[in-house]
Amino acid sequence: MRFLRTAGAVIGAMAVTTALSADAVGGRPGLQGGEIGLTHGDGFTLTAEEVTTGGAVVDTYSSKSGTIKVIGRRGSSVSIVESTDPATGRRAASVRLSTSRPKTLTDADAYRRSGRSTVADLVALGMPRDQAVREFGDMDTIDGRVPSRAGLDSRMVASVSGAPPVTQLAPTVSGTTPYDTLCASLSYDGGKISGYGCSTLYLVAASGGDWWFDNKYKFSAHSSDGSIIRPQRLFEVGWSLAWATNNIVYDWEPESTINRSECGSVRFSLLAKGVTVSIDAPICPTKIGPWNLGSTRSGSLWQGVERGQAYEAAIGVQAVHSPPNAAASYNSPFKLVWGPFPP
Amino acid sequence: VSRPVAVVVLVVSAAVGGWFAGSASASSSRLTFVGELSGRVSVASVSGAKVCIAPANGGADRCGALYRGPDDRPLVVGDSASVAIARLRTGPAETTEIFIVEQPPTDDR
Numbered sequence: 001m002r003f004l005r006t007a008g009a010v011i012g013a014m015a016v017t018t019a020l021s022a023d024a025v026g027g028r029p030g031l032q033g034g035e036i037g038l039t040h041g042d043g044f045t046l047t048a049e050e051v052t053t054g055g056a057v058v059d060t061y062s063s064k065s066g067t068i069k070v071i072g073r074r075g076s077s078v079s080i081v082e083s084t085d086p087a088t089g090r091r092a093a094s095v096r097l098s099t100s101r102p103k104t105l106t107d108a109d110a111y112r113r114s115g116r117s118t119v120a121d122l123v124a125l126g127m128p129r130d131q132a133v134r135e136f137g138d139m140d141t142i143d144g145r146v147p148s149r150a151g152l153d154s155r156m157v158a159s160v161s162g163a164p165p166v167t168q169l170a171p172t173v174s175g176t177t178p179y180d181t182l183c184a185s186l187s188y189d190g191g192k193i194s195g196y197g198c199s200t201l202y203l204v205a206a207s208g209g210d211w212w213f214d215n216k217y218k219f220s221a222h223s224s225d226g227s228i229i230r231p232q233r234l235f236e237v238g239w240s241l242a243w244a245t246n247n248i249v250y251d252w253e254p255e256s257t258i259n260r261s262e263c264g265s266v267r268f269s270l271l272a273k274g275v276t277v278s279i280d281a282p283i284c285p286t287k288i289g290p291w292n293l294g295s296t297r298s299g300s301l302w303q304g305v306e307r308g309q310a311y312e313a314a315i316g317v318q319a320v321h322s323p324p325n326a327a328a329s330y331n332s333p334f335k336l337v338w339g340p341f342p343p
Numbered sequence: 344v345s346r347p348v349a350v351v352v353l354v355v356s357a358a359v360g361g362w363f364a365g366s367a368s369a370s371s372s373r374l375t376f377v378g379e380l381s382g383r384v385s386v387a388s389v390s391g392a393k394v395c396i397a398p399a400n401g402g403a404d405r406c407g408a409l410y411r412g413p414d415d416r417p418l419v420v421g422d423s424a425s426v427a428i429a430r431l432r433t434g435p436a437e438t439t440e441i442f443i444v445e446q447p448p449t450d451d452r
Contacts, residue, residue, distance in 0.1 A: 250389035256407035262436035289440075290406040293386050293395050295420070 034059040036072055040079035044068065052124050054114040066093075066188035069125045071181075073099060090235065090339045095197070097182035098331025100244070103211065103322075108203055111180050118181045118198050125185040127196050135220050135281075135311070139181075139200045142214060144269065144278035179203040179213065182241075182332045186221070192232050195221025197314075199241045199332040204275045209324030214270075214277035215317065217241050217300070219334050222311040234306040236337035239314045240292035240299020246326035251319040252298035257289030263307070268300075272319030281313040288314065292333065299333070305341060375430045375438075379445070380405055384422040391417020394442065396424055411444040422448040 033046035036059040048060035061068045084091050118139035122132040138144045183198040197219030205212040219239035225231040253268035269278030291301035300316035386395035395406040425446035430438045
């Protein structure tokens, strides 16, 4: 990765919220747009819709300032909000992906049976396959190992690190059943600001309605603005994964703020229900730390000044207990903050 | 060189050398104290090893890995907590913030 130091002025911010919910079909009151309905748009409208071979819907929402593409199940919804901080001039972008699914064994295995994978979803969103494998290949395996390109198949998913799950799953569900991915791409200012992000959920144990998930997420974004004077640069990259009431996020990483004075690889992992889930990415100054933390959610936020046109990333892992009285409903908010540098 | 001058030079050299050694020692320390935080625990992992604290004087929650005494019970959501914040050097270009419990929680919540 190449890091260039540049100078500029002005700072910006934007906010995008995307929500995908299984029962929220396009015709539902308050929703508009495609199969992934738009609950709030801020000028965004549906400009394209396609269905992948795995049955996932790819909806493209565009406005004068940017384009958001999301992939998810039919009946999902999207809300997009944009804002500019009047004090700093920064624009901010955050995306929330959410879905609600029936808590049944048949549905638990639906994602794996569909043939979808994190990399395949990102390719469907327009990410070059090489880049998707390089940056998100570890999202297709629960232990974070990046599969070789030759070995990466759209149906290839989890591998296990550590002991098998403590609780036995029903025979039809593997110990590391990939349960879902929530992916989105974002592009603003004619593509000068762009990013791809995903949450990958793994159902690692289930007993009746008592389910346990180990999850990971990554949001990788950058500026391609080559302007010599005041190029657009990122200042914040954040991604999180939140669950419905009564679910419990009982462990998470990052747990605390990590300050970096140079770029270098950061790895987050945790051992939950006998399975290790991990993820890594190059992280540059200034810091990465917890974001959007609560009893039902956790997230990660990178903050700094983007070096040149380098990719900056927010990564994290979490362990979730979904008791019988909790719905299999979750969402992934993410955000970007950027603007000209120096201000 | 006269004897008094030599003594002065020796004393000054020793002082400068001592200061330099002290500085070098301080900068190579793995742990740096950066502040204190008091407030209520807003989030706690099931093991009690990771918490977020809502500052008593307002402001955003701060989260970190928690170090506590062997006899201290784990912090849970709602506990009043007083922690020291330290920066632990975890690599040549990396530090991590950790919380050290200063005032163990009591059970009379």
